[in-house]
Amino acid sequence: MSYIDHMNTPCNRRSMLRKSATGFGYLALSAMLQQEQASAASQNPTASPFHTTPHAKRVIFLFMKGGPSHVDTFDYKPQLQKDDGKAVPFDKPRVQFHATGDLLASPWKFQQYGESGIHVSELFPHLAKHVDDICFLNSLHGTNPAHGGAALKLHTGSDNFIRPSMGAWVNYGLGSENNNLPGFITICPTLAHGGVKNWGSAFLPAQYQGIPLGVASQPSTKAQVKYIDNPKWSAPVQELQLKLLSDMNRQHLESVGSEAALEARIQSYELAFRMQSEMPLAQDLSEETAATLDMYGLNNEITEDFGRQCLLARRFAERGVRFIQVTHSDNYVQWDQHDGLKVGHEKNSAKVDQPIAALLTDLKQRGLLDDTLVLWGGEFGRTPVCEGKGRDGRDHNPEGFTMWMAGGGVKGGLQYGATDEYGYYAIENKMHVHDMHATMLYLLGLHHEQLTYRHAGRDFRLTDVHGKVHKEIIA
Template structure:
């Protein structure tokens, strides 16, 4: 018997609110819903503007800012002049008042047919360098975590702006209508939190869905009281009631968002439990990622979830490294001290899972159209903070990309001989964003959204596609 003959509208909504607790995570209850009465599906697949090289993105975000001169940017001059003053003036900023030059305590050597030099801290990733393009000339505009993280994720340093993942969903939709199109996997939330994956003034359907509990990724997926078929009957009735209510109002964007979110929540009950269940993986895959190793287990779970989501058509997955077996922190890679101990710990926790993700994607034929990005909000100074630390450094740092139309086995750009300034082929954050959009089939100058009297875009009025790194 339909619930409309037994329940009031208020009772029906209460029932669904309890049965679909996933709604808040789906990011669809915000008042900034699509202004079309909920009739169109905002996540429907849209054609790219030009031929796309990548269909999906996995962004491995090392929160805190990994040291480039200790990982992917070797500097022999640091060793030669260790302990001496930097031979040129530092910028006049409080955060650059560090000491003398500090050599890397870690050895570099060449790997692969490309001969790319990688630190001993990343032996497994080093084995994949022929699939990787290392950009050694990244620059950003903010020297503090909050502003730099905002810029790397949204293109803007201070104000709320739509995130990279939100822009991609807005421009392309999602290939899987039974899961959120934008997932953020972060056991310990970064200090900046939701502003890093917000949809801001874009419709709320495009914001990221946070997965913080790796053992229970999305709460309230199962309804122990009634069957899925019964929920379908209830949902149909609730939709009818809500649409009648909507017809009597000029526009209620919050109600439109609720209608859509109930539908997504129902569909997620069927697919999400299987998608997030990494226990279904074979013993060989578990060993590849280091899933059962206490050192690598947490990040291995995150990377394996990212692969499972990506192969199911989720458009954008961002994996934050914010927790290890011994320590949880908003900025694990923020080595103001403990460089010789904490940086190796972070690399040990992530090296095997990252390499496994690249190998797994490649083995499944997914790497060619999956863009994998590694990096943080900035790098670290080549000069010492105290005796065993490095300060924040946005003037020249390293990120790397693989798959999805990227030319592997190459390095691009360079910092000076000490690793301070990017001096060759600078790549600004806006250029990185423009390149990501280009690989996904989007012209960054044409993906705009009208808000508050002007057209906005991810790259604002900046950004150039870095064409030499494209395959």
């Protein structure tokens, strides 16, 4: 709403109050405006981005949607192999996703690798060669046995409220190292079980949300930014249009004061224009050697799709993108083998094993692994007991499961924490999802209790009121 002042010129509501208010009314309004400006300044992370010395500059998060089985991959349980078919000798969780039966041994053999001698399943023969660079977090645990809640918990720190994703928090805290690319990119994200909330910014300014390239239900060849080029107008003409639009928006901002939505929109227009030249180059794989393409498996029908995603992640990482998420989820069930465990896990691991190993090799060869934190895992693990009568499936298990980190300042060749002798419950150096978030932020130079944003009258953070940094895994 606008008003007409004594000079017959329109003014907005705030200007009218400023010009007409007197005495304590004007002082109160001024104080409110000062508080608003101070709050905005305190929420500007660029003023002091680091709370502690950073070990990593960026994160590549390899999300295995559906919940891979830890007892069949990276958490070897010889007692489970011995007691196959027996009843579990302790109480199962009070809340289960499905009814479960007796203990189920892993159908895959485990072997020790590297100087650390860590056991890895035959499902991951390529990745097994990198165990001395990997820190296996064998004591993760969460609170939700359902895909939607657990995926949201992993991505946002909350399983029942809309909160900013961890990528958005990192982008907010540190920003992008490349002004021509987003600070947070998610490649082929799933639209199920949380969907856009898993890479959204919620109440954080919109410019910190993830930029999706493609979706999980389509091949990664279609993982492109839409409308990246403008065949109708030349770059100089677009620049003039953008300047006119920006001038109009900023003139409006000057009249109304801070307006986060409009400021974010202005920044998104400017970034979109700059991306027109940088993004196509970042996604142009023709620059890569034949040996690199072969290493990632782009010449193999099985590994080609996920291999392209991993190679894009490396290309974005070396260009300064702060948080890159790569999702493996080409259909609804993916790693979620309630039945068909052997066929399903063999199919999935065959698709991702070589590309992930290639990513670690490539980052290391280029000197990027030291300051790139690679994070792998799903929303939960699987039960060491069978589901149903077929004895070829496992139920969801948030009580104890495995994720792993590599590079970025973590100790390689380490198994941190442990589940019980069957792999049901985390029992040693337990690491909650909140703890994993806190540790990840710490490695980036951000303290989870200091990275806050004030919204709706309270301070929010990725770890809410929880979280512990597990410094034992830091090199």
